[in-house]
Amino acid sequence: DADVTQTPRNRITKTGKRIMLECSQTKGHDRMYWYRQDPGLGLRLIYYSFDVKDINKGEISDGYSVSRQAQAKFSLSLESAIPNQTALYFCATSDYTGGVPNTGELFFGEGSRLTVL
Amino acid sequence: SQQGEEDPQALSIQEGENATMNCSYKTSINNLQWYRQNSGRGLVHLILIRSNEREKHSGRLRVTLDTSKKSSSLLITASRAADTASYFCATDSMNSGYSTLTFGKGTMLLVSP
Numbered sequence: 354d355a356d357v358t359q360t361p362r363n364r365i366t367k368t369g370k371r372i373m374l375e376c377s378q379t380k381g382h383d384r385m386y387w388y389r390q391d392p393g394l395g396l397r398l399i400y401y402s403f404d405v406k407d408i409n410k411g412e413i414s415d416g417y418s419v420s421r422q423a424q425a426k427f428s429l430s431l432e433s434a435i436p437n438q439t440a441l442y443f444c445a446t447s448d449y450t451g452g453v454p455n456t457g458e459l460f461f462g463e464g465s466r467l468t469v470l
Numbered sequence: 471s472q473q474g475e476e477d478p479q480a481l482s483i484q485e486g487e488n489a490t491m492n493c494s495y496k497t498s499i500n501n502l503q504w505y506r507q508n509s510g511r512g513l514v515h516l517i518l519i520r521s522n523e524r525e526k527h528s529g530r531l532r533v534t535l536d537t538s539k540k541s542s543s544l545l546i547t548a549s550r551a552a553d554t555a556s557y558f559c560a561t562d563s564m565n566s567g568y569s570t571l572t573f574g575k576g577t578m579l580l581v582s583p
Contacts, residue, residue, distance in 0.1 A: 357512075388573075395558060395575040396513075401568075409568060443512060456562040456569045458503070461512035 356380045359444050359462035367470050372431040374465045376444030383449055385427040386459065387411075387419060390441040399442075402427055403449075434469040441466050474502075474559040474574030482580045489546040491577040493559030494539075500562045500569060502535055504544050507556045507576070516544075516557075549581045 357378045383404045388396040398411030400419040418430045445459040477492045501520045505513040519526045519535045526533045532545040560571040
């Protein structure tokens with residue numbers, strides 16, 4: 354089984370619908386992230402969480418919300434989907450390395466491809 | 471905003487040749503990482519180099535970091551068709567008291583048999 358699992362892997366929806374993308378991990382990491390990938394734009398950070406009670410906005414949080422239900426679960430919601438939210442979404446985790454704040458290796462899920470019509 | 475920018479955007483070589491990709495960034499960093507992505511798949515971590523390191527090796531990979539020029543390079547030696555993928559640099563920097571990774575736009579590498 355994958356260490357970082359995303360569901361659904363593919364989703365087609367219509368404008369205005371509420372969508373939830375779910376992420377679960379078995380790595381025991383405290384830190385979890387949601388990134389969005391668009392062709393030619395690389396990955397951009399949407400939200401991140403450093404523990405269950407900690408939620409932070411990333412570079413492009415408008416139109417998105419998140420919930421950290423447990424250490425192992427981090428879900429991303431689009432309250433009212435719009436076509437320009439069509440993208441490949443990635444969940445990732447990392448371990449806290451201690452000492453000076455820094456981000457170690459990220460472990461990615463296989464992605465959730467969302468199409469908003 | 472993008473912190474890292476990879477160059478070139480695309481690279482096409484023959485098996486056995488070396489591939490060099492470059493990454494430039496704008497602000498000071500804690501570390502710089504390189505990731506690989508096969509088409510439509512999740513990213514896989516390749517190597518991490520800290521701001522006080524200048525060079526690091528892992529198998530056929532060699533990464534250099536020049537903090538004075540705010541640049542890094544990834545060298546893949548003796549490339550194979552299986553190395554065909556997109557490669558991203560990611561910089562770890564502080565943002566409002568938190569450390570997060572910011573990714574570049576990537577270099578698409580095509581290795582032909």
